[in-house]
Amino acid sequence: MPQAKNRQFLDFERPIKELFDEIEKLKQTAEKTKVDLSDSIRKLEDQVTEKRREITQHLTPWQKVQLSRHPDRPYTLKYIDKMCTNFVELFGDRNVKDDKAMVGGFAQLEGQTVMMIGQQKGANTKMRQLRNFGMANPEGYRKALRLMKLAEKFEKPIITLIDTPGAYPGMEAEERGQGEAIARNIYEMMRLKVPVICVVIGEGASGGALGIGVGDRVFMLENSWYTVISPENCSSILWRSWDQKEKAAEELRLTPDNMYQFGLIDSIVPEPLGGAHWDYTEAANLLKPKLVETLKELHQYSSEERIAKRIVKFGKMGFWNEVPA
Missing domain, CATH: 4.10.860 (DNA Excision Repair, Uvrb; Chain A)
Incomplete structure (x- = not known):
């Protein structure tokens, strides 16, 4: 801190x-x-x-967005350091290269071996550039999938920590199959035989978040957000300017309370007073018991039951009306 x-x-x-x-x-x-x-x-x-x-x-929705981006806020590796022991980071997608915006590896959580995966931002300008501001390329999502399959092979549960302004939108990322990589992750995560817990610890934007966001349980920290587009980009599309970003944040219903009411997440995890950036240890201590308790719950089901429940869970999300023919 x-x-x-x-x-x-x-x-x-x-x-x-x-x-x-x-x-x-x-x-x-x-x-x-x-x-x-x-x-x-x-x-x-x-x-x-x-x-x-x-x-x-x-806090207003826009203020929660600002808190989720606070430069002092703990990122994935900090949560892993505070919650886990014996973390062994694994690298590369075995195809292109190692994406520094996506990190992952085996770790011990209360004596249980788990696979920890998440987006990682940087604490200073140099590290932000190295980590590409937490925006993963296709090789990042393919690395994440490789690690998930590895965890499945050894029957170890998976915990993903989501914190990204979105998948990297560059031309080279699209040329290497950004959309396919994210879609493949969504498809494969739905069928993983091991327990999967996803936690939005900061920004949860668009497919960049959903690429590691399909699980048996999805949680959000108190001062995080989760939606299809950032308030700034939403404002630029609807009002041709970023000036309406606060209004956009309000209309997007992106806060944890809204996500819980819509049935898109399962629980909201509290943060230290004022936000997670005030006390990294307390932030981790508030999240850790929730993960341990949920893993115990998920282990009660067979892999077939978990997969079936996961498919039903995500299949019933959303609101729609059918117009009579």
């Missing part, structure tokens, strides 16, 4: 930043004057906690 002086704050987090600035000034004053100001500092720290709670309770 970033230190206070290295934290980055969103616009609506400004009141928290002001409190941190006051705390820092008091600490500097106490150091210079050798006066005990611990009580005053403690009161301000309590105000920070209260302000985090207040802000979390009144």
Whole structure:
């Protein structure tokens, strides 16, 4: 977790930043004057906690989108590090190359071997470029599928952590079969014989998310989003400008509450006060028991039962009306 002086704050987090600035000034004053100001500092720290709670309770859909993209937010590898032990990362799709935007490998979760797969963003400019901002190419989805098949071979459950602004839309990605790679993953994930849990930990955009998003259970973290298009791109299509992105976020119904009401996800996982970027360990500790409990539940069913339930689950999603002939 970033230190206070290295934290980055969103616009609506400004009141928290002001409190941190006051705390820092008091600490500097106490150091210079050798006066005990611990009580005053403690009161301000309590105000920070209260302000985090207040802000979390009144977030708009657009603010949740912003939180999901917070530069200090934990990404896939951070969750794996905090929740698992003995993580062994596996590389390459055995066809083109290793896609750094998609990571995965075997790990121990409460003593149980699982396959962890997810999109990985970067913590700084250099790493963001290396990870392609979490936007996987076809080889990334083919790597993910290879790892899923490997887990199936050894009868190990699969956990996917979704955090992407979308699959990479470049010409070279389309030339190498981006659409086919995502479609193949959806088809194959539907038929996997092992338990599959999918968790949207940040951004869940379009086919880029769905390419590793088909599972027996689908969860979303409290400050994540999941929809077919980002608010900015939706705004640019409907209003020819990004200026209406806040309205687009509202109309897209992309928040976890909306997704749960629509029956598109199974549960919402809470985050630390103010968002997962405030405490990586607590964020992982809130998610981990949910995964362990769900795996125990899924192991009660046979592979045939899980596959049948998975097909029914995704087959009944959506709303439609039939017009009489």
